[in-house]
Each structure stands twice: as C-alpha cells, then as structure tokens.
Amino acid sequence: MGYFRSRLKAVIEKSTAIAVSGLRHTFEGGASLSFPDFEVNQNEHLLLFGNSGSGKTTLLHLLAGLIRIQSGDIRLLNQSLKGLSQSQLDAFRGEHIGLVFQQARFIKSLSVIENITIAQYFGRSEVNEKSALALLSELKIAHLADQSTAALSGGERQRLGIARALAVQPSIILADEPTSSLDDRNTEAVAQLLLREADAYKAALIVVSHDSRLRTHFKNHLEI
Amino acid sequence: MSIWRLSFKNLLARQAATFLTLLILVAGVTLGVLLISLSQGLDSGFRNNIKGIDMVVGAKGSPLQLILAAVYHIDNPTGNISKAEADSLARNPLIAQAIPVSFGDSYKAFRIVGTIPAYLALYEVEYAQGAIWSKAFEAVIGADVAAETGLGIGDSFYSAHGLDGLGESHGDHPFTVVGILQRSSTVADRLVLCDLQSIWDVHGHAEEEAETDREITAMLIRFKNKMGILTLPRLVNERTSFQAAVPAIEVNRLFDLLGLGFTILRIMAYAITILGILSLFASLMNSLKDRAYDMALMRAMGANPRQIFAIVCAEAVILGTIGAGVGLLFGKIALWVLTQLYGAEIGLQFTYLSLSWGELALALLTIVLCLIAAIYPALRTMKIDVANTLTDYAN
Numbered sequence: 294m295g296y297f298r299s300r301l302k303a304v305i306e307k308s309t310a311i312a313v314s315g316l317r318h319t320f321e322g323g324a325s326l327s328f329p330d331f332e333v334n335q336n337e338h339l340l341l342f343g344n345s346g347s348g349k350t351t352l353l354h355l356l357a358g359l360i361r362i363q364s365g366d367i368r369l370l371n372q373s374l375k376g377l378s379q380s381q382l383d384a385f386r387g388e389h390i391g392l393v394f395q396q397a398r399f400i401k402s403l404s405v406i407e408n409i410t411i412a413q414y415f416g417r418s419e420v421n422e423k424s425a426l427a428l429l430s431e432l433k434i435a436h437l438a439d440q441s442t443a444a445l446s447g448g449e450r451q452r453l454g455i456a457r458a459l460a461v462q463p464s465i466i467l468a469d470e471p472t473s474s475l476d477d478r479n480t481e482a483v484a485q486l487l488l489r490e491a492d493a494y495k496a497a498l499i500v501v502s503h504d505s506r507l508r509t510h511f512k513n514h515l516e517i
Numbered sequence: 518m519s520i521w522r523l524s525f526k527n528l529l530a531r532q533a534a535t536f537l538t539l540l541i542l543v544a545g546v547t548l549g550v551l552l553i554s555l556s557q558g559l560d561s562g563f564r565n566n567i568k569g570i571d572m573v574v575g576a577k578g579s580p581l582q583l584i585l586a587a588v589y590h591i592d593n594p595t596g597n598i599s600k601a602e603a604d605s606l607a608r609n610p611l612i613a614q615a616i617p618v619s620f621g622d623s624y625k626a627f628r629i630v631g632t633i634p635a636y637l638a639l640y641e642v643e644y645a646q647g648a649i650w651s652k653a654f655e656a657v658i659g660a661d662v663a664a665e666t667g668l669g670i671g672d673s674f675y676s677a678h679g680l681d682g683l684g685e686s687h688g689d690h691p692f693t694v695v696g697i698l699q700r701s702s703t704v705a706d707r708l709v710l711c712d713l714q715s716i717w718d719v720h721g722h723a724e725e726e727a728e729t730d731r732e733i734t735a736m737l738i739r740f741k742n743k744m745g746i747l748t749l750p751r752l753v754n755e756r757t758s759f760q761a762a763v764p765a766i767e768v769n770r771l772f773d774l775l776g777l778g779f780t781i782l783r784i785m786a787y788a789i790t791i792l793g794i795l796s797l798f799a800s801l802m803n804s805l806k807d808r809a810y811d812m813a814l815m816r817a818m819g820a821n822p823r824q825i826f827a828i829v830c831a832e833a834v835i836l837g838t839i840g841a842g843v844g845l846l847f848g849k850i851a852l853w854v855l856t857q858l859y860g861a862e863i864g865l866q867f868t869y870l871s872l873s874w875g876e877l878a879l880a881l882l883t884i885v886l887c888l889i890a891a892i893y894p895a896l897r898t899m900k901i902d903v904a905n906t907l908t909d910y911a912n
Contacts, residue, residue: 379821380823383816383821392818400811412818412819
C-alpha cells in the first residue's frame with residue numbers, strides 16, 4: 294500500500310511540469326509586473342497571450358532561469374528555481390529546457406548540424422551527431438546539415454530553431470513569439486510542428502505571443 | 518564539439534582580425550628566434566674556433582684585427598713577424614704548443630695558409646679523401662673549397678697574390694691537391710692548407726734568403742697551464758717586437774661591440790610581440806559586441822559563465838600557440854637560409870634543427886601573454902546580461 298501511494302505521488306508530482314505562484318518582478322526603473330499563478334502539466338500546452346509591454350518575454354526569461362526570481366516562486370519538474378545558483382540554473386536550463394526565439398538566430402561560426410550538437414554539448418547531454426541528424430530529418434532540413442546557417446530561408450531558420458530546442462530532448466519547451474515574423478502559411482506550419490514535437494517528447498509547451506493566429510491551435514490560453 | 522573546437526571556429530569566422538594578429542605574432546616570434554639563435558650561433562661559432570688557442574702573437578697593430586685575421590681569416594693581417602724570433606718565444610717553458618701560420622695568397626678568394634700539421638689537429642678535422650702534405654706545394658683543402666672550386670685529389674692550381682682572389686697569379690709554382698677535409702664547421706672548411714715552405718717558395722726568394730730572415734704572419738699559442746695567461750701576454754708585449762692578443766678577450770670585446778645591435782633587435786622583437794598581443798586584445802574587445810548574442814545563445818543553451826570565459830581564453834591560447842609555432846618554424850627556416858648563405862664564411866652553424874630552452878621560453882611566453890590579454894575581454898564577455906541581449910536582438 295505504501296509503495297502504491299509513493300508511486301502515485303511520484304506520478305502526480307512528475308506530471309506537474311511548471312508551477313508559477315505569486316510571481317512578481319520589479320525592473321531597475323521601478324516599474325513592476327505581477328504574474329498570475331498557473332500550472333502546466335507534462336504533455337500539456339499553454340498559450341500565454343499578451344500585448345507588447347505586458348511582460349511576456351520577462352515571464353519567459355524568468356521561467357527559463359535567465360532572470361533571477363525576486364518574489365514568488367517557479368517550480369519546474371518539482372524543482373524550485375529560487376533555490377538554484379546561477380550555474381545550477383544554467384545546467385538545469387541546458388538539460389531540461391528547450392528555448393525557441395522569435396528571430397531564430399544561430400552561432401554564426403557553426404554549421405547547421407553543429408548548432409544542434411553545440412546545444413547537446415552545453416546541455417550536458419551526449420554529443421551525438423546521429424541523433425542530431427535524425428532530428429534534422431524529422432524537421433525536414435537534413436539536407437542542409439553541413440551548410441552555414443546564413444544560407445537558410447526564414448522557414449528553414451524557424452525549423453532549425455525548433456530543432457535546436459529539441460536537441461537535448463527537453464521536458465519543457467518555451468517559445469517566445471515563434472511566429473510573429475512569419476506569414477500565415479509558415480505560422481500554421483510552425484504551430485503544428487511545435488505542438489507535434491512537444492507531444493512526441495512528452496514535453497510541457499509554453500508559447501508566449503501576441504499573435505492571435507495561434508489562438509485556434511491551443512486549448513489552454515492565459516491572458517497576461 | 519568542444520570548447521577548443523568552438524573557439525577555433527570562432528577564430529576562423531573572424532578571418533581578417535585573426536590573420537592580422539597572427540601575422541604580427543609570427544613576426545615577433547620569428548625575430549625573437551633569429552635573435553636567440555644568431556647570438557648563440559655567433560657566440561658558439563666564434564668560440565669553437567678558438568678552442569686550443571690561448572694567445573696569438575703577430576705584428577703590432579690592433580689586437581682584434583690580429584685575432585680576426587690569424588684565427589678567423591676574415592680580416593687582413595697586421596703584418597709579418599720574424600720566424601726566428603717567434604721560434605725563440607715558443608721555447609718558453611709556459612708554452613705547450615706554438616703553431617706558425619703564414620698567409621697572404623689565395624685561390625679563388627680562399628685563403629692559402631702555410632702552417633704545420635698541428636694546425637689541423639687544432640680543429641680536429643678528418644680527411645674526406647687523401648692525407649696531409651708530405652712536401653712543399655702539396656695542399657690540403659677544406660670541404661667548402663672542394664665543393665665550390667671543384668678541385669679534387671691530384672688537381673693542381675696556381676695561387677694568386679692577395680686575399681681577394683683578384684691578385685696576380687703566381688704562375689711558376691703550381692699546388693697539387695693531396696687531401697680534402699671533411700666539413701668541421703670551423704674555419705678549416707674554407708682554407709687551403711700547405712706547409713710553410715710553399716709560402717716562402719711562392720714568393721721566389723726562399724733560396725737566397727738566410728734561414729733567419731724568414732717571416733710568418735702569426736703564431737697560435739697554447740699554454741701549458743693557466744699561469745701562462747697571467748705572464749705571457751705581458752711578457753710578449755713588453756719584451757719583444759710582437760704583440761700578443763688573447764682570443765677570449767678579443768671575442769668578448771667583439772660581442773660587446775655587437776651588443777648594441779643585438780639590443781636594438783631585442784627591443785624590436787619585444788615591441789612587435791607586444792604589438793601582436795595588443796592586436797589580439799583589440800580584436801577580442803572589438804568582437805565583444807558582435808558576439809554578445811552568440812554568447813547569450815550559448816548561455817540559453819545551458820553554458821555557464823565559466824565556459825564562456827574559457828571560450829574567449831581558448832581563442833587567445835589557440836592564436837598564441839599557432840603564432841608561436843609558425844614563428845618558430847619561420848625563424849628556423851630563416852636560420853637555415855642564413856646558414857646556407859653566410860654561415861660557411863665564418864664557420865658558423867646555427868641551430869635550425871633543434872629547439873633551445875630560450876626559444877621554448879619565448880614560445881611559452883607568447884602564449885601566456887596572449888592568455889593574459891584575453892582575460893579582460895573574457896571577463897566582459899562572461900558578464901553579459903543574457904536576458905537583455907536576447908531581447909535586444911529579437912526586436
């Protein structure tokens with residue numbers, strides 16, 4: 294009976310991938326933001342919707358551990374970010390979080406596939422060219438593996454950006470305005486891709502955006 | 518993918534700045550290697566040729582000139598001295614060995630030196646072919662003489678008056694080559710050697726001259742023990758018509774004279790190397806802004822600040838290592854060329870095949886200085902605000 298309870302507890306705890314509570318952030322200028330409490334489970338998607346200036350990106354950076362938490366708390370995979378040092382935050386982010394940016398930008402001196410393996414390297418997972426190549430072909434850009442990232446089209450860049458986020462098989466995927474610079478067709482494709490890959494990796498997905506075209510793709514919305 | 522590979526790729530991505538920095542570093546290290554090897558080579562080259570010669574006795578004049586003429590064969594003699602008087606000096610009990618040398622003629626600009634077989638023993642030369650002379654007008658030639666004139670055993674040649682190879686030929690007394698020496702990296706490589714009689718006979722008046730009127734150019738003297746150096750040079754200068762010159766002292770004097778040149782070269786080598794380090798520093802500072810986003814991306818991928826710091830330092834170390842390596846290589850190539858062109862003339866051998874501790878220290882110092890130059894840019898890069906940088910570039 295005790296065993297069963299602890300298993301159940303583990304399953305419940307594991308299933309809550311992201312939990313935000315009482316989060317507030319004050320900028321150097323004195324302006325301050327407070328964020329609503331929310332939770333995202335493993336294998337769930339959430340669209341954080343807000344206009345510019347609403348603090349979407351700040352929230353995303355807080356979630357990614359790129360900004361230190363001032364008050365309130367964020368628990369990722371049952372680990373409070375408040376209790377982690379900067380280096381521990383870096384390690385946690387590298388290992389568990391895949392980040393997708395609005396403008397997919399890459400390390401200029403590296404080729405397409407090297408931009409995936411460098412994410413594996415910094416994410417402390419095994420550097421594996423085979424799995425990097427498999428990932429590229431999953432996103433249909435395997436033929437570009439050895440090219441410079443400067444040669445990629447807008448759609449290809451966004452695909453590579455997503456591939457990089459998936460390089461370490463993250464439990465959490467955070468996307469910052471992934472579609473705001475794309476046309477309707479590409480927006481559709483990127484949204485589908487993000488949802489599909491998040492499901493494939495059983496990851497929790499948070500997309501922050503002011504792009505209303507995304508609303509139809511997400512069941513769960515949160516206005517901030 | 519590793520820090521080193523990433524740094525290397527970063528350097529490749531900044532080709533122009535990397536190449537410029539590398540060029541200056543290579544120039545500095547090359548000059549440094551040349552400097553170290555040239556001064557060591559000159560030093561050992563000059564000292565090699567005075568092994569076994571404690572004192573040189575010759576006609577009065579400049580002692581440095583006497584040494585340069587009688588030992589190194591790169592200057593004109595100060596004049597002649599009486600063989601009889603020199604022989605009587607040689608009987609001094611403090612003297613272990615006295616080798617007379619007599620010269621003034623040449624063959625194709627190679628000096629013909631009349632001497633005794635002990636002269637050959639002085640330089641520990643071996644015969645490539647043939648053997649020592651057994652009578653007048655038999656000659657033993659050095660390795661360079663054989664190579665450059667094409668003379669072989671049994672060939673004969675006529676000496677010319679003067680040392681420049683342009684003088685009037687002594688047409689009636691041909692020399693015959695009986696021995697060719699192996700290369701010894703001493704002055705012997707570039708000399709034609711024969712007995713004293715040949716030199717006297719060439720000038721045609723030997724038969725009429727009395728034994729006592731015979732002259733030689735100088736006498737190379739080795740002392741029995743260290744006591745000789747204290748008394749003999751003074752004795753010669755005060756009691757005879759000769760002058761005594763001590764090679765060790767004159768060589769030191771020569772290096773003192775050359776010292777200023779070396780000092781200027783050394784300052785130039787330092788200045789160029791420092792310029793290379795500054796160029797590296799400027800290039801790293803310049804690229805700070807350019808790659809702030811790259812570094813922020815790496816942080817977003819999980820790199821910690823220490824890794825970012827290491828990436829910038831690794832770039833400097835790679836650049837320093839390549840600069841030092843290529844500089845060493847170029848320095849050695851330059852030394853090889855110098856040895857081929859000029860080394861033989863004064864019997865100098867530069868160490869282009871091995872690394873000296875000084876050269877190794879120079880290479881290490883260059884790498885360490887590059888690393889030091891990277892520390893401040895690396896600290897700045899390490900401290901970039903990741904969130905702000907990612908946001909700034911996104912909009």
